[in-house]
Amino acid sequence: MNYDYIKESAYECLQCIKSPCQKGCPLNNDIRGLIKLFREEKYKEAYNLLLETTILPSVCGRICPKSRQCEGKCVKTRINNGKSIEIGKIEAFIGDMALKNNWSINSLPLNNKRIAVVGGGPAGLTCAAFLRRNGYNVTIYERHDYLGGLLYHGIPDFRLDKTLLRKVIDKILELGIDVRLNQSIGKDFTLEDLENEYDAVFLGFGANGSSKMNIPGEDLKGVYGGNELLETGNHPDYEGKVVVVSGGGNVAIDVACTIKKANAKKVYVIYRRSEKEAPAEENEIREAKDEGVEFLFQNNILGIYGDKTVEKVEVIKTELVKKEGDDRLSPVNIEGSSYYLPCDYVVMAIGSHPEEFIVNNLGLELDKRGRILIDKDGYTSKEKVFAGGDLAGTIGTVAFAARSGRDAAYAIMKYLEKM
Ligand SMILES: Cc1cc2nc3c(=O)[nH]c(=O)nc-3n(C[C@H](O)[C@H](O)[C@H](O)COP(=O)(O)OP(=O)(O)OC[C@H]3O[C@@H](n4cnc5c(N)ncnc54)[C@H](O)[C@@H]3O)c2cc1C
Incomplete structure (x- = not known):
C-alpha cells in the first residue's frame, strides 16, 4: 500500500459536515473522523474510532464494493473526474497497523449470559x-x-x-x-x-447453495454451481477447456478469474443485462478482461446440450426494455438471434440460497x-x-x-x- 499516495488522498478530503461517505457505508463508519485522525497521524485513535462500528477494517477496506458504497457517495467524485478519496485504502491501512502493532480490542468483564x-x-x-x-x-x-x-x-x-x-x-x-x-x-x-x-x-x-436457471441440461455432467466450486475447491481440470460462466456479479467474476488462472483455454461470462447494469464492480470486470476472460453482455443462456456431458450452450441475444414499476431495465430475448457456443463446462453463478x-x-x-x-x-x-x-x-x-x-x-x- 503506497502510504504517500493515500496520505495525499486524505488531504484532499473536504471533511463534509453531512458526511455522505458515512451514509454510504453499510456499517455507518465515521469516515470523516477516521480521515481527520489519519491526517493527524493519530492511528491508534483512528483504529478505536473504527472499532465502534466494525471489527473488519483490513477486510472491508480491501474488498467492499466501494464505488457503490462509501466512495461512490464521496463529494469529490463529482468535482474530481469521478475519483473519490481513497477511503478503503485508508481503512485498510489503519486495520493493518492494528494487526502489525498488536493493538487490542477493548472488552468489558464477562457477565453470566x-x-x-x-x-x-x-x-x-x-x-x-x-x-x-x-x-x-x-x-x-x-x-x-x-x-x-x-x-x-x-x-x-x-x-x-x-x-x-x-x-x-x-x-x-x-x-x-x-x-x-x-x-x-x-x-x-x-x-x-x-x-x-x-x-x-x-x-x-x-x-x-447456487441457484439454478431452470433451463434444459442443468443436470448434465460438467455443470457446476459457482458457490459449491469455491467452497469445496473440487474443481475439474480446466487445462485447455472452454468454460461458460453464467452471471454478472462477484461470484461470476471470481469463478471466471479462478478458472482462467487454472489455464482454461477460454472463459466466457454470459450476462443478460449490459455491462453498466452488472452487479460486479467496474474494476473487477476490467481486471477479469485483462486476465483474458471474455464477456458476452446482453446474452442469455437458453439451454445446455450434450450427450451425458456438456458439449455446448444455446445462447440468445437480449435487448433491454423499461418495464412499468421496475427500477432496472429488463432483458428481453431477441427472437431469431440464438446461436450455439461449444464448451466443456458450465458454471452457474446467478445467485445463491x-x-x-x-x-x-x-x-x-x-x-x-x-x-x-x-x-x-x-x-x-x-x-x-x-x-x-x-x-x-x-x-x-x-x-x-x-x-x-x-x-x-x-x-x-x-x-x-x-x-
Ligand atoms: C465468490 C464470492 C465473492 C464475493 N466477493 C465479495 C466482495 O468482493 N465484496 C463483498 O463485500 N462481498 C463479496 N461477496 C459476498 C460476501 O462474501 C457475503 O455477502 C458475506 O460473506 C456473507 O456473510 P455471512 O456471514 O452471512 O455468510 P458466509 O460468509 O457464507 O458465512 C457463513 C458461515 O457459516 C458456516 N456454515 C454454513 N453452514 C453451516 C452449518 N450448517 N453449520 C455451521 N456453520 C455453517 C460457513 O462455513 C461459513 O463460515 C462475495 C461472495 C462470493 C460467493
Missing part, C-alpha cells in the same frame, strides 16, 4: 465480537475446520490474502470467544439443543425466497433466536452481513437485559 453463534463468516464473527466486547460469553459453531466463511473459501486469494485474514480472525478470537469447529447445524446439533443450552442464539450460516434441508427444519418463518425472515434488528419468528447475513437475505456484501451481525448483537443485549 451465554450466546451461541452459528456460522463463522462476517455476520457471525461480527455478532460474536460485539457481544463479547460487551461482556457476553460467546461460542461460535462452525461447520468447517476454519472461520471466515466466504471471506475464506469464496473470495479468492488474489483479492484477499488468507494470511492477513487469519490475523484478522485471530485478533477477534483474542477477545476470548469459544469456537467449536467441524460442527454443523442440522447434522451435529439442532437449533433446539442451542435454545436449551444458551440464553440466545444467532444464526449466520450464510446462503451457500440457504441450504433447504437445514433452514426448512429449523421451525422458523422463511420469506418467499427460502431465507430466514427477520425484522430490522435481526429477530426471527422464534423467541431468543436471531439471524443475519446472507442467510436472512441482507444485501449480499461483507459490510451488510457484518452490519446485520452487529445489529443483532445489540438486539440480543437488549433482549437479555429484559430477562
Whole structure:
C-alpha cells in the first residue's frame, strides 16, 4: 500500500459536515473522523474510532464494493473526474497497523449470559465480537475446520490474502470467544439443543447453495454451481477447456478469474443485462478482461446440450426494455438471434440460497425466497433466536452481513437485559 499516495488522498478530503461517505457505508463508519485522525497521524485513535462500528477494517477496506458504497457517495467524485478519496485504502491501512502493532480490542468483564453463534463468516464473527466486547460469553459453531466463511473459501486469494485474514480472525478470537469447529447445524446439533443450552442464539450460516436457471441440461455432467466450486475447491481440470460462466456479479467474476488462472483455454461470462447494469464492480470486470476472460453482455443462456456431458450452450441475444414499476431495465430475448457456443463446462453463478434441508427444519418463518425472515434488528419468528447475513437475505456484501451481525448483537443485549 503506497502510504504517500493515500496520505495525499486524505488531504484532499473536504471533511463534509453531512458526511455522505458515512451514509454510504453499510456499517455507518465515521469516515470523516477516521480521515481527520489519519491526517493527524493519530492511528491508534483512528483504529478505536473504527472499532465502534466494525471489527473488519483490513477486510472491508480491501474488498467492499466501494464505488457503490462509501466512495461512490464521496463529494469529490463529482468535482474530481469521478475519483473519490481513497477511503478503503485508508481503512485498510489503519486495520493493518492494528494487526502489525498488536493493538487490542477493548472488552468489558464477562457477565453470566451465554450466546451461541452459528456460522463463522462476517455476520457471525461480527455478532460474536460485539457481544463479547460487551461482556457476553460467546461460542461460535462452525461447520468447517476454519472461520471466515466466504471471506475464506469464496473470495479468492488474489483479492484477499488468507494470511492477513487469519490475523484478522485471530485478533477477534483474542477477545476470548469459544469456537467449536467441524460442527454443523442440522447434522451435529439442532437449533433446539442451542435454545436449551444458551440464553440466545444467532444464526449466520450464510446462503451457500447456487441457484439454478431452470433451463434444459442443468443436470448434465460438467455443470457446476459457482458457490459449491469455491467452497469445496473440487474443481475439474480446466487445462485447455472452454468454460461458460453464467452471471454478472462477484461470484461470476471470481469463478471466471479462478478458472482462467487454472489455464482454461477460454472463459466466457454470459450476462443478460449490459455491462453498466452488472452487479460486479467496474474494476473487477476490467481486471477479469485483462486476465483474458471474455464477456458476452446482453446474452442469455437458453439451454445446455450434450450427450451425458456438456458439449455446448444455446445462447440468445437480449435487448433491454423499461418495464412499468421496475427500477432496472429488463432483458428481453431477441427472437431469431440464438446461436450455439461449444464448451466443456458450465458454471452457474446467478445467485445463491440457504441450504433447504437445514433452514426448512429449523421451525422458523422463511420469506418467499427460502431465507430466514427477520425484522430490522435481526429477530426471527422464534423467541431468543436471531439471524443475519446472507442467510436472512441482507444485501449480499461483507459490510451488510457484518452490519446485520452487529445489529443483532445489540438486539440480543437488549433482549437479555429484559430477562
Ligand atoms: C465468490 C464470492 C465473492 C464475493 N466477493 C465479495 C466482495 O468482493 N465484496 C463483498 O463485500 N462481498 C463479496 N461477496 C459476498 C460476501 O462474501 C457475503 O455477502 C458475506 O460473506 C456473507 O456473510 P455471512 O456471514 O452471512 O455468510 P458466509 O460468509 O457464507 O458465512 C457463513 C458461515 O457459516 C458456516 N456454515 C454454513 N453452514 C453451516 C452449518 N450448517 N453449520 C455451521 N456453520 C455453517 C460457513 O462455513 C461459513 O463460515 C462475495 C461472495 C462470493 C460467493
